[in-house]
Every structure is written in C-alpha cells, then in structure tokens.
Amino acid sequence: MEWKTVTSTERDIESHIRIKERVACDHLFNVQALYDIRLKDIVIFTVVYILLARFSQSFAIAPSHVSPIWIPSGVLFALALKYGVRVWPGVFVGVLFNNIWTYSSSTALIDSLIAGVFNGIGDVFSIIGSAALIYHLTKTNNPLHRKLHFAIFVAVGVILGPLISALFGVLGLSVFDFIGYKDLINMFFTWWVGDAVGVLVFTPLLISWFNPEQIHHNHSALVFFIIALPASLATAAIFDLIIMPIELMFLSTIMLPMLLVTMVHYGQRILFTIQLIVLAIAVTATSQNLGPFAVGDSNLSLIQLQWFVAIFSCSIFGLAVVTYENQNAKEVIFEKMKELEKLYRTDNLTGVANRHLITEFINREFSRMARTNLHFGVILIDLDNFKLVNDKFGHNVGDQVLIQMCEAIQLQIRTNDLLGRWGGEEFIVICDNIDRDGLMHVAEKIRIMIENSTFEQYLSLTISLGITLADQNDTINTLTKRADDGLYTSKRNGKNCSTYVDGSHSDLSTTTK
Structure with missing residues (x-):
C-alpha cells in the first residue's frame, strides 16, 4: 500500500477568534431569504408577538395604551438577528392583530386596521431593518462582544429602530384620532423609550442563550442561585415589596461588588438573567405603586421607571462586553497554553511524542506497574539505511518518509499505547499492559507492515x-538500554528483523522475515 502525506498547519489563534465571531449568516439578510419564508415561520412569529404584546399591554398607560416596556420589540429583535428576514411577516401580522385588538370598536374597525398597517410597517423597519443594518456594520449577528459592536447596537437597535417604530405608530394613531394632539409628544417619547427598554432588556438576554458561552464553568446553576437570591431580596426591599432588617440590607450592599465580579467571571447568560429578575421586581413594584418611583402620578412613575430600566440595562450591557472580553482573553490564553504544551510534548516534524512526553509516559507506567504488577513493554525502531534516502533524495523527502512511517505505525498500535520519536530516525513504542508474546506480535506486525x-x-x-x-527493578535508563541492545543485535543480524532482550540479557530472540 502507498502512504500519502497529510499536511496540516497550526491555526493562528487571533484569526480563529475573529472567524468564530463572524457568524455565517449573510443568507439571512439577502433577497433570496425572502423566498425561504414558510407558513410555519409566519404562524410561530405571529403567535410569539401577540402573546408578548398582550402581556406587555398589562403595563400600558391609559388612555393611549402605550406600554413603558414593550417586550415584543426586544424578543423579535433577537429573533431577527438569529433568523433574518424570515421574521418580518410575523412581526407585521402580529402588530396588525394587536392593534385591532387594542383600538378597534364597532365603529372604528377600519381605522384601527389602517393604523395597524402604519404600526406594522414601522415595526418591520424598526426590527428587521435594524437587525440587517447591525449585521452589515459588524459582520456578526451577536453584538455582545466588542465595545464598537455595543455602540452600534445602541445607536441602531436601541435608538434608531425604536424611533422609527414610534414615529410610524404615533402617526397612525394620531391620524385616526386614537390619541389627542396634547398627548402626542408624551406618547411618542413613552413609545420610543418603551421599545428601547424592551430591546435593551430582552435582546441581549436571548442572544446570550442563543449562543454558547465561550468557557464552560462547573456549578453554574449553583452560582446563579447564590447570586440571584441576594440580588432579588435586595431589589425587593428597595422597592418596598418586603421589609428586610437593616443588617441584611447592609450585608447585601457589602456583597454587591463580589456579586458583580462573580457575574463577570461566569458569563453573559447569568449576567442578563439576573438583570431580568431585578427589573421584573422593579416593574412589578412600581405597577403596584410601591418603591422609589411611586410618586402618585402613574404616568410620571412609569416614565421614571423607563429611564431607570434603560440606565440599569446600559450598565449591565457594559458589564457584558467586559465579560466577553474577559472570557475571550482566557480563551486566547488557554489556546496559547495548548499550543505551548504541544510544542513541549510533541515532535515538531512528525507530531508524535518527544522525549519529554516519552519520559512522563514511562514514569507513569512504572508507577502503574508497581501498583498492579502489570508489565509494559518497549519497542525501539530504527529505519534501515535511512542515510541513503537523505543523501539520494534530500532531507525533504527524508522528512516525508518519517511522517508517513509514523502515520503507518499509529494504525498498528492500540490507543492506550504511545509512539514517540527517540531521536533522528529512531522511534519508540511503549505498550501498556502486555506480555512478551504480545509485545513481539506487535513488533512483528509493525515490521511486516513497513516492509510491505x-x-x-x-x-x-x-x-x-x-x-x-x-520489570520491577528497571529504570528508564536500564529499560531503554536493553531495547537499544536488541536494536543493535537486529542491525548486526542483517537488519529488517526484531530482537527481544529480557532483563538478564540471557535471552535474545531474533525474528527475521
């Protein structure tokens, strides 16, 4: 049989990180994607929008029915980043249905339908257009990684997109007299900030769960519980949902820096999930006229709550970027450590074990043999007349021969055995848990395979x-010296043969072809 060379190059770690960040999703935002929309997509995204809209509507401000936190904007924006333009029909139909549900009456069905069309167009531009623009500018559908991506996400997804939605939505409602002109400005800003808050809270949360963490941590669930419990209690106490002793409040304050450091260490999923819990408590309390934003005027309370949520979310988002960069730095360090370990423990040419790894492996085998009394064997291999190959064909051909020979030998040994380069054209095979007959069988199998x-x-x-x-009295030196003696005997006996040497040198068994 003929052995062909399989070459490989060491990947550049920084390039690898950049490639991994750039999600292959160009097809999600091109024209072709418009032809890939399925009825199932429309139904699923429409139902998601309607359910979230009805829930968000429970926080709406009368008489305009504008919610201070519009959950659908954040959830559908995250889905648009993941699934592309496939989301737009669900957004449009969901907005239209919710608009009719909220504003229609026996005399205003057509008006609410047309206003819903305005609102739907605005939300499609707001959600789908913003997602496409963010991908175009960042070349990734995960804007949680870099400070520049964060700035683009805020500018496009949090400011520009909700602004478009508010303009179209308020325009449609005002044209058909669903809101009065005196409420126009107030409703516009409430709508704008409500959509922006929804994006800030829910889009990062879903994106963090759509994408795996860079570094897996053990006991993440336990850490989440340890962080979530004091954070929830402290928030509930601040917003007057529970009464906490002053000592516990003081302890929660002392623990805050430690909790922040822990969240940064354990990744974005925990960070954004804790954010949602804290804000859910704040919204619940304020809706019950409790907490620092309960100022008597429900409209003013909800507006203050919006700004609190926006500022808090921006702070968490900044921590999320730091979290990613922290994990990114750790990943680069881990990759560099693996690269250095590979250079330290493997032969640069053939990729098999070098002297360092061979020594570690033999020492482990000695320790195991002392515990279990199960022996291991050593096969020392040398290419016959290899100098002639280098002299006649050059060292490049000689190097390829060594690589191909190692590939061939690897196929003949067990996964728990070790192949290493002993030096030059000499190689060593260490066979775990084996007897003399088994060891000689492995050696002969390798010799015959190379010959053919x-x-x-x-x-x-x-x-x-x-x-x-x-045996039990061996050291690395005595063991490899015996194998070397056997190799020397094979050379004297005409080469292309195997020689077994026992511990006393009294038994030299040579097998030739």
Missing part, C-alpha cells in the same frame, strides 16, 4: 527493532 508499504518517491523501506519487557 510504499513511501515517498515510491520508496520501499525496512526497519530494525529492539524489544524488551519492563
């Missing part, structure tokens, strides 16, 4: 082997 193989430049080569079995 064709290498670089259609070369036919042979090898000589020295074989020995470890």
Whole structure:
C-alpha cells in the first residue's frame, strides 16, 4: 500500500477568534431569504408577538395604551438577528392583530386596521431593518462582544429602530384620532423609550442563550442561585415589596461588588438573567405603586421607571462586553497554553511524542506497574539505511518518509499505547499492559507492515527493532538500554528483523522475515 502525506498547519489563534465571531449568516439578510419564508415561520412569529404584546399591554398607560416596556420589540429583535428576514411577516401580522385588538370598536374597525398597517410597517423597519443594518456594520449577528459592536447596537437597535417604530405608530394613531394632539409628544417619547427598554432588556438576554458561552464553568446553576437570591431580596426591599432588617440590607450592599465580579467571571447568560429578575421586581413594584418611583402620578412613575430600566440595562450591557472580553482573553490564553504544551510534548516534524512526553509516559507506567504488577513493554525502531534516502533524495523527502512511517505505525498500535520519536530516525513504542508474546506480535506486525508499504518517491523501506519487557527493578535508563541492545543485535543480524532482550540479557530472540 502507498502512504500519502497529510499536511496540516497550526491555526493562528487571533484569526480563529475573529472567524468564530463572524457568524455565517449573510443568507439571512439577502433577497433570496425572502423566498425561504414558510407558513410555519409566519404562524410561530405571529403567535410569539401577540402573546408578548398582550402581556406587555398589562403595563400600558391609559388612555393611549402605550406600554413603558414593550417586550415584543426586544424578543423579535433577537429573533431577527438569529433568523433574518424570515421574521418580518410575523412581526407585521402580529402588530396588525394587536392593534385591532387594542383600538378597534364597532365603529372604528377600519381605522384601527389602517393604523395597524402604519404600526406594522414601522415595526418591520424598526426590527428587521435594524437587525440587517447591525449585521452589515459588524459582520456578526451577536453584538455582545466588542465595545464598537455595543455602540452600534445602541445607536441602531436601541435608538434608531425604536424611533422609527414610534414615529410610524404615533402617526397612525394620531391620524385616526386614537390619541389627542396634547398627548402626542408624551406618547411618542413613552413609545420610543418603551421599545428601547424592551430591546435593551430582552435582546441581549436571548442572544446570550442563543449562543454558547465561550468557557464552560462547573456549578453554574449553583452560582446563579447564590447570586440571584441576594440580588432579588435586595431589589425587593428597595422597592418596598418586603421589609428586610437593616443588617441584611447592609450585608447585601457589602456583597454587591463580589456579586458583580462573580457575574463577570461566569458569563453573559447569568449576567442578563439576573438583570431580568431585578427589573421584573422593579416593574412589578412600581405597577403596584410601591418603591422609589411611586410618586402618585402613574404616568410620571412609569416614565421614571423607563429611564431607570434603560440606565440599569446600559450598565449591565457594559458589564457584558467586559465579560466577553474577559472570557475571550482566557480563551486566547488557554489556546496559547495548548499550543505551548504541544510544542513541549510533541515532535515538531512528525507530531508524535518527544522525549519529554516519552519520559512522563514511562514514569507513569512504572508507577502503574508497581501498583498492579502489570508489565509494559518497549519497542525501539530504527529505519534501515535511512542515510541513503537523505543523501539520494534530500532531507525533504527524508522528512516525508518519517511522517508517513509514523502515520503507518499509529494504525498498528492500540490507543492506550504511545509512539514517540527517540531521536533522528529512531522511534519508540511503549505498550501498556502486555506480555512478551504480545509485545513481539506487535513488533512483528509493525515490521511486516513497513516492509510491505510504499513511501515517498515510491520508496520501499525496512526497519530494525529492539524489544524488551519492563520489570520491577528497571529504570528508564536500564529499560531503554536493553531495547537499544536488541536494536543493535537486529542491525548486526542483517537488519529488517526484531530482537527481544529480557532483563538478564540471557535471552535474545531474533525474528527475521
């Protein structure tokens, strides 16, 4: 058989990180994607929008029915980043249905329908257009990674998109007299900030769960509970939902820096989930006229709550970017450590174990043998007449021969055995948990396979082997010295043969073809 060279290059770590960040989702925002929309997509996204809209409507401000936190904007925006333009029919139909549900009456069905069309167009531009623009500017559908991506996300997704939605929505309602002109400005800002808050809270949360954490941490669920409990209690106490002793309030304050550090260490999922819990408590309390924003005027209370949520969410988003950069730095360090470990423990040319790893492996085998009394064996291999190959064909061909020979030997040994480069054209195989007959069988299998193989430049080569079995009194030096003696005997006996040497050197068994 003929062994072909399989070359590989070490990946550049920084390039790898950039490639991993750039999600292959160009197809989600091109014209072709418009033809991939299925009825199932429309139904699912429409139902999601309607259910979230009805829930958000429970916080709406009468008489305009504008919610201070519009959950559908954040959830559908995250879905648009993940699924692209497939989301737009669901957004439009969902907005239209919710608009009719909220504003229609026996005499205003047509008006609410037309106003809903305005609102639907605005939300499609707001959600789908913003998602496409963010991907165009950042080349990723996950804007949680870099400070620049965060700035683009805020500018496009939090400011520009909700602004478009508010303009279209308020315009449609005002044209058909669903709101009076005196309420126009107030409703516009409430709508704008409500959509923006929805994006700030729910889009990062869903994106963090759509994408796996860079670094997996053990006991994440336990850490989440440890963080969530004091954060929830402290928030509930601040917003007058519960009464906490002053000592516990003081303890919660002291723990806050530690909780923030822990959240940064454990990743964005925990960070954004804790954010949602805290804000849910704040919204619940304010809706019950409790907490620092309960000022008597419900409209003013909800507006203050909006700004609190917006500022708090921006702060959490900043921590999320720091969290990613922290994990990104750790990942680069881990990759560099793996690269250095590979350079330290493997042969640069052939990729098999080098002397360092061989020594570690043999020492582990000695320790295991002392515990279990199960022996291990060593096979020392040397290419016959390899100098002639280098002299006639050059060192490049010689290097390829060594690589191909290692690939061939790897196929003949067990996964728990080790192949290493002992030096030059000498290689060593360490066989775990084996007896003399088994060791000689492995050696002969390797020798015959090499003899019957064709290498670089259609070369036919042979090898000589020295074989020995470890005993309790051996050291690395005595063990490898015996194998080397066996190899020397094989060379003297005409090469292309295997010689077994026992611990006393009294038994030298040579097998030739």
